[in-house]
Amino acid sequence: MGFDYFFKLFIGGLTKGSIYALIAIGYTMVYGIIGLINFAHGEVYMIGAFTALIVAGILSVLNLPMFAVLMIAVVIAMIFSAGYGFTLEKIAYKPLRNAPRLSALISAIGMSIFLQNYVLLAQTSNFLPYPDMIPDFAFLEPIKQTLRTTQLIILVVTAIVMILLTLLIKFTKIGKAMRATSQDRVMAMLTGVNVNRVISVTFVIGSSIAALGGVLICSHTGRTHFYIGFLVGIKAFVAAVLGGIGSIPGAVLGSFVLGFTESFGAGYISSDYEDVFAFVILILILTFRPDGILGKSTKQKA
Amino acid sequence: MIKDRLLKSLYVSLWLTVLTFPVMVIRVNTIEDTVTWRWGNLLLILIGSYVFSLIWNYALERQERGKKVKTNKLSIKIKEIKATVSQSRPMKISGLAAVLAAVFLFPFLTSFYQMSIMNTALMYVMLGLGLNITIGLGGILNLGYIAFFMVGSYSYALLNQAIGLNFWIALPIGGLVALIFGIIVAVPVLRLRGDYLAIVTLAFGEIMRIVVENWSSLTGGPSGIRSIPRPAIPGVDLNLIDTAKLVYFIMIVLAAFTILITLRLKDSRIGRALIAMREDEIACQSMGINITKVKVIAFALGAVFAGVAGVVFAANTTFINPASFTLWESVLVLCIVVLGGMGSIPGVIFAALVLKLMPEYLRAFSEYRMLVFGAVLVIMMVFKPGGLIPEKRKHYNFTNKDAADFEEEDV
Numbered sequence: 001m002g003f004d005y006f007f008k009l010f011i012g013g014l015t016k017g018s019i020y021a022l023i024a025i026g027y028t029m030v031y032g033i034i035g036l037i038n039f040a041h042g043e044v045y046m047i048g049a050f051t052a053l054i055v056a057g058i059l060s061v062l063n064l065p066m067f068a069v070l071m072i073a074v075v076i077a078m079i080f081s082a083g084y085g086f087t088l089e090k091i092a093y094k095p096l097r098n099a100p101r102l103s104a105l106i107s108a109i110g111m112s113i114f115l116q117n118y119v120l121l122a123q124t125s126n127f128l129p130y131p132d133m134i135p136d137f138a139f140l141e142p143i144k145q146t147l148r149t150t151q152l153i154i155l156v157v158t159a160i161v162m163i164l165l166t167l168l169i170k171f172t173k174i175g176k177a178m179r180a181t182s183q184d185r186v187m188a189m190l191t192g193v194n195v196n197r198v199i200s201v202t203f204v205i206g207s208s209i210a211a212l213g214g215v216l217i218c219s220h221t222g223r224t225h226f227y228i229g230f231l232v233g234i235k236a237f238v239a240a241v242l243g244g245i246g247s248i249p250g251a252v253l254g255s256f257v258l259g260f261t262e263s264f265g266a267g268y269i270s271s272d273y274e275d276v277f278a279f280v281i282l283i284l285i286l287t288f289r290p291d292g293i294l295g296k297s298t299k300q301k302a
Numbered sequence: 303m304i305k306d307r308l309l310k311s312l313y314v315s316l317w318l319t320v321l322t323f324p325v326m327v328i329r330v331n332t333i334e335d336t337v338t339w340r341w342g343n344l345l346l347i348l349i350g351s352y353v354f355s356l357i358w359n360y361a362l363e364r365q366e367r368g369k370k371v372k373t374n375k376l377s378i379k380i381k382e383i384k385a386t387v388s389q390s391r392p393m394k395i396s397g398l399a400a401v402l403a404a405v406f407l408f409p410f411l412t413s414f415y416q417m418s419i420m421n422t423a424l425m426y427v428m429l430g431l432g433l434n435i436t437i438g439l440g441g442i443l444n445l446g447y448i449a450f451f452m453v454g455s456y457s458y459a460l461l462n463q464a465i466g467l468n469f470w471i472a473l474p475i476g477g478l479v480a481l482i483f484g485i486i487v488a489v490p491v492l493r494l495r496g497d498y499l500a501i502v503t504l505a506f507g508e509i510m511r512i513v514v515e516n517w518s519s520l521t522g523g524p525s526g527i528r529s530i531p532r533p534a535i536p537g538v539d540l541n542l543i544d545t546a547k548l549v550y551f552i553m554i555v556l557a558a559f560t561i562l563i564t565l566r567l568k569d570s571r572i573g574r575a576l577i578a579m580r581e582d583e584i585a586c587q588s589m590g591i592n593i594t595k596v597k598v599i600a601f602a603l604g605a606v607f608a609g610v611a612g613v614v615f616a617a618n619t620t621f622i623n624p625a626s627f628t629l630w631e632s633v634l635v636l637c638i639v640v641l642g643g644m645g646s647i648p649g650v651i652f653a654a655l656v657l658k659l660m661p662e663y664l665r666a667f668s669e670y671r672m673l674v675f676g677a678v679l680v681i682m683m684v685f686k687p688g689g690l691i692p693e694k695r696k697h698y699n700f701t702n703k704d705a706a707d708f709e710e711e712d713v
Binding site for chain 2: 031037047050051053054055056057058061076080083084087091092095096099100101102103104105106107109110111112113114115116117118119121122123124126128129130131234237238241245270272273275276279280282283286287290
């Protein structure tokens, strides 16, 4: 239980946090713009992982270098997941844009169940070993026990995605349109923002980041399953709420808080209650700070 | 016009075919290292999504047109007939009598298998009606509702193990324990609204389930509790079929009781406060209603019914484990309430029966039932968000004829 153990848990928490962050961003972006919990987001992440698995499976006969396979698989997975995100918004959410919140939520739950079973039926109900696409770095060999290559890559990729996304939202035209839409959709429309396009772009970006997360996480854990999206999806949503839903830095912060809580809780207290720690911290934070850590403390509208 | 529509659907189906191509056509098995190509699926998706898109677009267009007032002669006629049927006393009474007779005769006309399915369905009727108080009347989205159901079943199972508690005494006690848990959960929830509230109830539900799963010394952990006694009448020897009949009647009585409470609640001061809170919390507060009190009541009342239903569940299956109380069950109960129509009692009953009975009778399609279930939820919300049988609000009808004697009518 020395420092090594602590460091291992720290890295574990950091990895978990980055994973949640990659998914939580999609939740929080969608929530910020249309005020809807996109329950099917976890499923999009799962489909991304499956698409990459399929692409890698086909490419394996070509004997390409490992790095090329990884790149092609990731890009195709991101494109297809973006397509799924785009399509599910058009089918399940767009007709409900002016409906009561509860209707949209039920529709999202329905979409989530549908997509899970679609992959279950079209693919398999077994756990599939995930192709080992990320080669081990030689320089990490001595500390392999505490920091694996996949963990390092997840951390770096998450950091890059965060930075790019922040730049996109702060400095580009579409980023400006997104901010305007999230502040006031009707007003944004009046000033000439194509709101439908902004919403579609949000879904496309969120979904493709989720797919990236899916490929990285499945490479890390070494297997995939049609059900992986659900629990991670819920946890990522918890992370987004923790940080104050609608805020991207909040989602990242919330994800790391959640990741560390789970990692240290499981490591020092009991691994049986790993999921409980996540939920307990959620209840505590929401009880004392109902708008999340970085949430705007304006009164919520009913 | 028609050409446009056909072309649009063609684009949609082409898009969906491309999108689903990797998942539908290729199957990679990394265990055996094989790749299977299923080109037949490509055609299936192409044709299927084309037809689906045509119907979808047509239905959307119709829905938009439907917002204008219906002036069709036939529909007016149907409305008139409906009104006369629903207003005439003899019609109402005979309808009610027919339903009662069917309910009473059901266990004597059907097989044991049918009855046990019906018993489970009736438990979900009760759960739906209980959650209807929290969501339908109070507008509080509770995603951890099944935890109260679990509390009820575990309190019967554990108390029976420990002190040999009788089923009949356990019924109110299960409700009481659930009530206490309901109040405990309600406390942190009070400050929250909307989605935050929903996610906290979800968290509570999951915490309770995980604790039960891991507290092996008390609850038996994931393997659960076995050989819980079935309900019995002292001094009467009941076989399995008789017990099923007994459970059926217990459930009917409990469901009727829940309906009665809900009906009385709706018209009471508390019920009106609940509905006011659902419609607008701020306005409700400014009318002098104590939101805190009302919220706790909405939560705790819903929990009581789940607790009582839980006791019957434990006694009926004689075996319980945490796997019966997952988040999906909460989602299912939520779907019952929303599909049936929030606040609508006949709607909730109908939806519970449909959602629990349909999968049993469609065993042949059991692989596809969750797929269909998901799709039905989306389609219902898009085209009929008020539910299958929307809630009818109480209002007063005045016509010249009976303006003299103000007659209150339930329309």
